[in-house]
Amino acid sequence: MENPESPQKFVVPIGPQHPALKEPAHFEFSVDGEIVTGASVRLGYVHRGIEKAAEARNYPQGLYLVERVCGICSHVHALSFALGTEKLAKVVAPPRAQAIRVLTSELERLHSHMLWLGVAAHEGGFDTLFMYSWRDRETVMDLLEQMTGNRVNYSINIIGGVKQDVSDEIKTAILKGMDFLEGRMTHYLTVVTTDETFLGRTRDVGVMTREQAETLGPVGPTARASGVPIDVRVDSPYAGYVDFPVNLIVDDGCDLLARFVVRIKEMQESIRLIREILDHLPEGELAVRVPRRIPENEIIQRVEAPRGELFYYMKSNGTDMPERVKIRTPSLCNWASVINLAPGYKLADMPMILAGIDPCFSCNDR
Amino acid sequence: MELSLHPIILLLFFPGGLFLFVAGLLYEWVDRKLVAQYQNRIGPRFIQPLADIIKLLAKEEIVPDGVHKGLFIALPIVGLASALAAALYVPLVGFNPSYSFNGDLIVVVYLLSVMTLCLGLAGANTADRFSLVGATRTLTQLFSYEAPFMLSLLGPAIVAGTWQISEINAFAIESRPWWFAFTQIVGFLVAMVGLMGKLEMPPFDAPEAETEIVAGALTEYSGRGLALFRLGKDVELVIGLTLIAAFFMGGLANPLDFLWKTAILILVVAALQSLFARLRIDQTVGLWWRAGALLALLQLLAIILGRYLQPVLSQFFSGLFGG
Amino acid sequence: MTIGAMLSDIVRSLFKKPVTERYPFERKPTPARLRGKLIYDPTRCTGCMLCMKDCTANAIEIITVDKVNKKFVMRFHADRCTYCAQCVENCRFDCIQMSAEDYEMAALTRTPFEVMYGREEDLQALLDCAEKAPGDEPAA
Numbered sequence: 001m002e003n004p005e006s007p008q009k010f011v012v013p014i015g016p017q018h019p020a021l022k023e024p025a026h027f028e029f030s031v032d033g034e035i036v037t038g039a040s041v042r043l044g045y046v047h048r049g050i051e052k053a054a055e056a057r058n059y060p061q062g063l064y065l066v067e068r069v070c071g072i073c074s075h076v077h078a079l080s081f082a083l084g085t086e087k088l089a090k091v092v093a094p095p096r097a098q099a100i101r102v103l104t105s106e107l108e109r110l111h112s113h114m115l116w117l118g119v120a121a122h123e124g125g126f127d128t129l130f131m132y133s134w135r136d137r138e139t140v141m142d143l144l145e146q147m148t149g150n151r152v153n154y155s156i157n158i159i160g161g162v163k164q165d166v167s168d169e170i171k172t173a174i175l176k177g178m179d180f181l182e183g184r185m186t187h188y189l190t191v192v193t194t195d196e197t198f199l200g201r202t203r204d205v206g207v208m209t210r211e212q213a214e215t216l217g218p219v220g221p222t223a224r225a226s227g228v229p230i231d232v233r234v235d236s237p238y239a240g241y242v243d244f245p246v247n248l249i250v251d252d253g254c255d256l257l258a259r260f261v262v263r264i265k266e267m268q269e270s271i272r273l274i275r276e277i278l279d280h281l282p283e284g285e286l287a288v289r290v291p292r293r294i295p296e297n298e299i300i301q302r303v304e305a306p307r308g309e310l311f312y313y314m315k316s317n318g319t320d321m322p323e324r325v326k327i328r329t330p331s332l333c334n335w336a337s338v339i340n341l342a343p344g345y346k347l348a349d350m351p352m353i354l355a356g357i358d359p360c361f362s363c364n365d366r
Numbered sequence: 367m368e369l370s371l372h373p374i375i376l377l378l379f380f381p382g383g384l385f386l387f388v389a390g391l392l393y394e395w396v397d398r399k400l401v402a403q404y405q406n407r408i409g410p411r412f413i414q415p416l417a418d419i420i421k422l423l424a425k426e427e428i429v430p431d432g433v434h435k436g437l438f439i440a441l442p443i444v445g446l447a448s449a450l451a452a453a454l455y456v457p458l459v460g461f462n463p464s465y466s467f468n469g470d471l472i473v474v475v476y477l478l479s480v481m482t483l484c485l486g487l488a489g490a491n492t493a494d495r496f497s498l499v500g501a502t503r504t505l506t507q508l509f510s511y512e513a514p515f516m517l518s519l520l521g522p523a524i525v526a527g528t529w530q531i532s533e534i535n536a537f538a539i540e541s542r543p544w545w546f547a548f549t550q551i552v553g554f555l556v557a558m559v560g561l562m563g564k565l566e567m568p569p570f571d572a573p574e575a576e577t578e579i580v581a582g583a584l585t586e587y588s589g590r591g592l593a594l595f596r597l598g599k600d601v602e603l604v605i606g607l608t609l610i611a612a613f614f615m616g617g618l619a620n621p622l623d624f625l626w627k628t629a630i631l632i633l634v635v636a637a638l639q640s641l642f643a644r645l646r647i648d649q650t651v652g653l654w655w656r657a658g659a660l661l662a663l664l665q666l667l668a669i670i671l672g673r674y675l676q677p678v679l680s681q682f683f684s685g686l687f688g689g
Numbered sequence: 690m691t692i693g694a695m696l697s698d699i700v701r702s703l704f705k706k707p708v709t710e711r712y713p714f715e716r717k718p719t720p721a722r723l724r725g726k727l728i729y730d731p732t733r734c735t736g737c738m739l740c741m742k743d744c745t746a747n748a749i750e751i752i753t754v755d756k757v758n759k760k761f762v763m764r765f766h767a768d769r770c771t772y773c774a775q776c777v778e779n780c781r782f783d784c785i786q787m788s789a790e791d792y793e794m795a796a797l798t799r800t801p802f803e804v805m806y807g808r809e810e811d812l813q814a815l816l817d818c819a820e821k822a823p824g825d826e827p828a829a
Contacts, residue, residue: 012496012499019580020578034648057745060743060745061743061744061745063775064745064773064775068771124643125568125569125571125575125643125644126643127640128640128641128695128699129695131405132405132406132695135407135708138708145722146720146722149720149722149774149787150724153771153773155773155774163774163778164722187698190694194691194694195642195693196692197642197644197645197692200643200645200646201643201644346646347578347579348575348647349646350578403702403703403707404702406707407707407708408707408711637699637700640695640699641692641695641699642692642693
């Protein structure tokens, strides 16, 4: 995506070590004064060979391995793997387990979006919003620790269900946390949409029209902010989303501001969903027995991670170790949108545009 | 207040030199602690800025390839020296300036700009891309806020009828309780925001934007050079606050005055730091040349009109109330 | 069009206590379900080795001292463990728990990370065995 005609190619490298990036990647922006004329990306700095390692471990071991692909969206990876294995073995987890899985997914979406809000504000120089959104994120982290035992890598899934139950104490704590967060979300929505300096950094920056979005193929909130109505929870509901449906949040702004608005509204939707699940948690057992050796089969499992559509392809061969686990993470789809749309904007907008798609480099590189 | 000490002590220890370093570090700590308090977190301990400087001085100074070595080493020293020299002409700590002469307002503003110029030159000297972009932005920002800042400082000077800082200070003390902050509120605002631009504090920290160009012009500096630049910025903070307090907040008559007036100023400056997102460099230039210069010019116009119309107005009012 | 939309937050924080946790000078109480260090109860262990089979990181080794009388010793590698609690889930006799208090496990050498759990006499038997025949690994 570079512009070969510009005679003065002044290349600003961002990464692999750069204060703008939280994880290593290499970007090269050809710059003319302050205007970017070309962009290219190079990934792969955090490749750990997880897909290959999964072939040498049995299914329960693989579950925890795959959870560590990413720290922010660890639960959806484990969820997808567990659902995929259950599909391979042709069993279905009990309804209470599915509801608890969805509860944890939504709590994870909350904490991931709040992390992103802080990081994106920091990239724009708005450190106050960064500090406040991360302070409020601690509420969700404490709730997750109370419910599952850890702040990241919750390990609440097992093949066939979940490990831990939601007691009444935890339920009260979660509802109290949600009340606090609801007020904060409304406040952040006001701040993001009305603060003049912040609007100056996000309005009409990184514009991706609906046609471009449908050609370049981004997923998740990045696509929904350009008016493309795709959401795996709504298109093909899985786990507890069949019983607890989600509203699709779409915005037609097409710019960076729209991405902020979509994510904050998604957080509000998550809060509503968490309250609904806790009110109507189905009774029953927590897990169902799944045989150790899974018969030969191959399946596809899609799950909505906080960043978009997470795609798992799994193949079993009758033994207790999978034959192939293929992971396609959502951040991979969103890069094309950034690289193609970056030229024409100023260098100062680059970190904001990069942060706008919520990149997760560990997810990319596996 | 007068201070009669031996010139060597004035220059090296109090109120210039060593005392100014300590005051600079103290004000940097207060600023960081206030910003942290606004953001609902604990800030650094009081010894932190001193620890930063000591650590930097203890590190090796790496001179990168392709720079002019003499310039590289000399620029931080020149910057710090000019900031220290400016301290001789302002009423630091409430005492009368040690060496003051007619026209030293211009000299002080110029000396404060030398520091920014040194930053820009330091960035342009290095062959690193980030430094070049940072240097361009520093100089662009210098061009944009310098004029409105100077114009806003001219307001009190015109009313006092002199270009000498010590006399403006005396005039401001005399004309209490009519602080210039109330009678020239627009000029006061422009001066305060201009000070934030000069010191490259958020939201005007585009030249030093950490998330875009690493550290701007200072990217390749480490060790002693970086320590001297940071010290220079801290000293400029103290001098800038003194200048604004002396001009707009009723003059500095004694050290107690100095303390509480600069305390109020730094409270407001820290609040302004935490309220806004970073402005892009083109937005900064647009803001200053459109809003800033216009406001400063309007303020000046109001003052000049006021002076010309003063005889007429005072006759009118005395006719109304006196008689 | 607001300038300074976070002004209310800022001004309120000026009068509130900072929210930073002053760890390690003040420690908050840990939740009951925290997955800290492993605790093993040898009295109930039957030697089924299910915990070892599904351990993601090969952090558990069950060493058989006496299979007939059900005397087992566990060697737990705290530095390999991922604290996922799959072993807790697998054990049918509730021999394994994860401590909720013991979570600060940083150390300067590797030795504190290899923890042996078992009855006193079993551990002693192992050590005697190791002394008698150095180089022979007891049956695992």
